[in-house]
Amino acid sequence: xxxxxxxxxxxxxxxxxxxxxxxxxxxxxxxxxxxxxxxxxxxxxxxxxxxxxxxxxxxxxxxxxxxxxxxxxxxxxxxxxxxxxxxxxxxxxxxxxxxxxxxxxxxxxxxxxxxxxxxxxxxxxxxxxxxxxxxxxxxxxxxxxxxxxxxxxxxxxxxxxxxxxxxxxxxxxxxxxxxxxxxxxxxxxxxxxxxxxxxxxxxxxxxxxxxxxxxxxxxxxxxxxxxxxxxxxxxxxxxxxxxxxxxxxxxxxxxxxxxxxxxxxxxxxxxxxxxxxxxxxxxxxxxxxxxxxxxxxxxxxxxxxxxxxxxxxxxxxxxxxxxxxxxxxxx
Amino acid sequence: xxxxxxxxxxxxxxxxxxxxxxxxxxxxxxxxxxxxxxxxxxxxxxxxxxxxxxxxxxxxxxxxxxxxxxxxxxxxxxxxxxxxxxxxxxxxxxxxxxxxxxxxxxxxxxxxxxxxxxxxxxxxxxxxxxxxxxxxxxxxxxxxxxxxxxxxxxxxxxxxxxxxxxxxxxxxxxxxxxxxxxxxxxxxxxxxxxxxxxxxxxxxxxxxxxxxxxxxxxxxxxxxxxxxxxxxxxxxxxxxxxxxxxxxxxxxxxxxxxxxxxxxxxxxxxxxxxxxxxxxxxxxxxxxxxxxxxxxxxxxxxxxxxxxxxxxxxxxxxxxxxxxxxxxxxx
Numbered sequence: 036x037x038x039x040x041x042x043x044x045x046x047x048x049x050x051x052x053x054x055x056x057x058x059x060x061x062x063x064x065x066x067x068x069x070x071x072x073x074x075x076x077x078x079x080x081x082x083x084x085x086x087x088x089x090x091x092x093x094x095x096x097x098x099x100x101x102x103x104x105x106x107x108x109x110x111x112x113x114x115x116x117x118x119x120x121x122x123x124x125x126x127x128x129x130x131x132x133x134x135x136x137x138x139x140x141x142x143x144x145x146x147x148x149x150x151x152x153x154x155x156x157x158x159x160x161x162x163x164x165x166x167x168x169x170x171x172x173x174x175x176x177x178x179x180x181x182x183x184x185x186x187x188x189x190x191x192x193x194x195x196x197x198x199x200x201x202x203x204x205x206x207x208x209x210x211x212x213x214x215x216x217x218x219x220x221x222x223x224x225x226x227x228x229x230x231x232x233x234x235x236x237x238x239x240x241x242x243x244x245x246x247x248x249x250x251x252x253x254x255x256x257x258x259x260x261x262x263x264x265x266x267x268x269x270x271x272x273x274x275x276x277x278x279x280x281x282x283x284x285x286x287x288x289x290x291x292x293x294x295x296x297x298x299x300x301x302x303x304x305x306x307x308x309x310x311x312x313x314x315x316x317x318x319x320x321x322x323x324x325x326x327x328x329x330x331x332x333x334x335x336x337x338x339x340x341x342x343x344x345x346x347x348x349x350x351x352x353x354x355x356x357x358x359x360x361x362x363x364x365x366x
Numbered sequence: 367x368x369x370x371x372x373x374x375x376x377x378x379x380x381x382x383x384x385x386x387x388x389x390x391x392x393x394x395x396x397x398x399x400x401x402x403x404x405x406x407x408x409x410x411x412x413x414x415x416x417x418x419x420x421x422x423x424x425x426x427x428x429x430x431x432x433x434x435x436x437x438x439x440x441x442x443x444x445x446x447x448x449x450x451x452x453x454x455x456x457x458x459x460x461x462x463x464x465x466x467x468x469x470x471x472x473x474x475x476x477x478x479x480x481x482x483x484x485x486x487x488x489x490x491x492x493x494x495x496x497x498x499x500x501x502x503x504x505x506x507x508x509x510x511x512x513x514x515x516x517x518x519x520x521x522x523x524x525x526x527x528x529x530x531x532x533x534x535x536x537x538x539x540x541x542x543x544x545x546x547x548x549x550x551x552x553x554x555x556x557x558x559x560x561x562x563x564x565x566x567x568x569x570x571x572x573x574x575x576x577x578x579x580x581x582x583x584x585x586x587x588x589x590x591x592x593x594x595x596x597x598x599x600x601x602x603x604x605x606x607x608x609x610x611x612x613x614x615x616x617x618x619x620x621x622x623x624x625x626x627x628x629x630x631x632x633x634x635x636x637x638x639x640x641x642x643x644x645x646x647x648x649x650x651x652x653x654x655x656x657x658x659x660x661x662x663x664x665x666x667x668x669x670x671x672x673x674x675x676x677x678x679x680x681x682x683x684x685x686x687x688x689x690x691x692x693x694x695x696x697x
Binding site: 064066067069071072073074075076077161165170172179183256 | 376501507
């Protein structure tokens with residue numbers, strides 16, 4: 036096995052530059068053309084070995100894929116189209132060069148459908164594998180999606196199922212469970228965890244629905260969980276929400292895998308589904324859901340009161356107030 | 367002492383958001399306006415505890431200062447004006463909150479003269495303190511400074527002294543040496559290491575000298591050493607260079623601190639002086655040096671042959687061929 040110390044920083048850089056457009060990399064910084072009239076959108080994410088990924092559940096290819104997906108998802112959550120990403124790597128000298136190459140293969144495979152290049156980066160020695168990605172995108176100022184603009188009466192739309200990534204992680208950590216699931220359902224859940232899709236495909240649909248008029252649209256992505264997204268939007272917009280338990284789109288096999296209460300927990304707090312949670316007028320929500328297909332759903336409405344309630348129209352469960360402290364925290 | 371685990375990720379984010387413009391942060395990504403007709407410039411840098419800084423020589427304030435300076439220097443090296451930076455932090459839970467606040471004070475103190483905001487970031491748990499900075503800037507396409515455009519006959523200009531940062535590091539690591547230096551000289555060298563200045567001030571001078579005509583200008587910054595900068599420019603431009611030993615601008619006290627051969631080594635290979643190394647027609651070099659002041663100097667010329675030679679006009683020393691492998695490597 037060839038490790039990084041064998042070929043050195045320059046040797047590794049030469050290998051990784053093959054993944055980058057040669058006309059862009061090789062200087063102190065990368066130059067990217069912008070579409071006239073658009074604003075710049077920037078987002079950054081850090082992934083740490085043992086915190087965000089581990090060899091038990093994630094191949095280096097999938098670490099790269101998910102790192103790219105998370106950043107593209109943040110751009111999608113703003114309504115922005117990607118221009119390029121930078122990759123900052125901190126790596127132990129004894130790490131295999133092939134690990135880093137597979138990481139880059141994962142990054143570029145996720146980026147490729149969006150024609151998004153890796154435009155630069157930095158490599159340094161560290162005892163802990165750390166991957167820092169910054170994504171740049173561009174946006175028309177009248178098509179921005181922000182957290183702080185939800186209004187009472189808005190429909191809350193999710194672009195797909197929630198809880199699948201969390202279930203996939205569980206299947207990877209405990210291969211002995213879920214033996215009753217059909218193989219296709221297992222694969223679906225595991226793939227949801229390993230190869231999430233940033234929902235950049237939602238943006239042209241939103242553009243069609245609004246045409247040339249400015250969007251009234253609040254939202255963010257559900258990377259930290261569906262409940263977190265609704266709570267953050269409500270906090271920033273100084274509003275509340277009612278979420279209907281029966282309307283939450285669960286992955287089909289989830290109720291076969293775990294009890295209903297666990298399925299609900301994963302759906303609300305599992306995280307890493309990388310869907311968009313959007314608040315918009317109900318007359319725009321309906322065509323959006325229709326265009327997105329059957330996994331997209333209206334899950335509730337924005338309210339004037341500043342609390343977020345999970346309600347049950349069927350009357351089986353008591354109403355439940357959701358709070359941020361139930362969500363995921365790194366520390 | 368309050369540490370990060372005591373206040374959690376959200377608590378730390380709230381403290382750090384005070385250093386960021388509230389209208390920009392708080393969403394999945396930051397939105398920055400661009401000047402019409404300009405291109406985007408992006409650069410990224412990783413700093414790792416124990417590799418790039420240590421408590422022995424660098425306070426958290428200075429770690430922040432140098433991280434910001436290094437990234438602004440990369441923008442200056444392209445000819446770009448800064449728009450904003452993102453900060454990705456990987457931190458152990460037991461780290462003092464005050465350490466992180468001082469880091470941010472250092473970052474913002476360095477950025478402040480250039481009106482450059484911190485526009486976002488990410489915080490995550492890690493056993494190793496790691497700081498990932500990405501800087502975004504903008505540039506007029508006809509004023510780009512790149513490595514690959516040096517031409518035989520160009521003058522090689524440095525915007526200031528080299529070797530000062532390396533000397534300052536030595537004084538911090540070994541306080542017992544350099545006792546013969548005047549205190550002002552000691553302070554000068556230590557400050558060169560702790561608080562380097564990105565040479566963004568050079569850009570308006572270049573603009574004045576060229577006026578509205580497109581710049582013929584190659585260059586980069588000397589963050590990895592002066593020899594490295596000359597060698598990288600020559601490699602990318604497929605040219606060589608002759609550097610005159612007597613013309614290298616050393617910090618005034620350096621020859622009092624160490625023997626001439628060591629002083630030369632630090633000047634060529636010390637690194638982290640964050641000056642610009644520029645290749646330009648000689649008739650433009652002279653007004654540039656005049657405007658920059660007495661620390662700027664023309665140190666040699668670009669040649670057609672693809673080797674880089676250190677020559678000595680006085681005939682005291684033998685000519686010496688410079689190579690990249692003598693320079694600094696992380697692994």
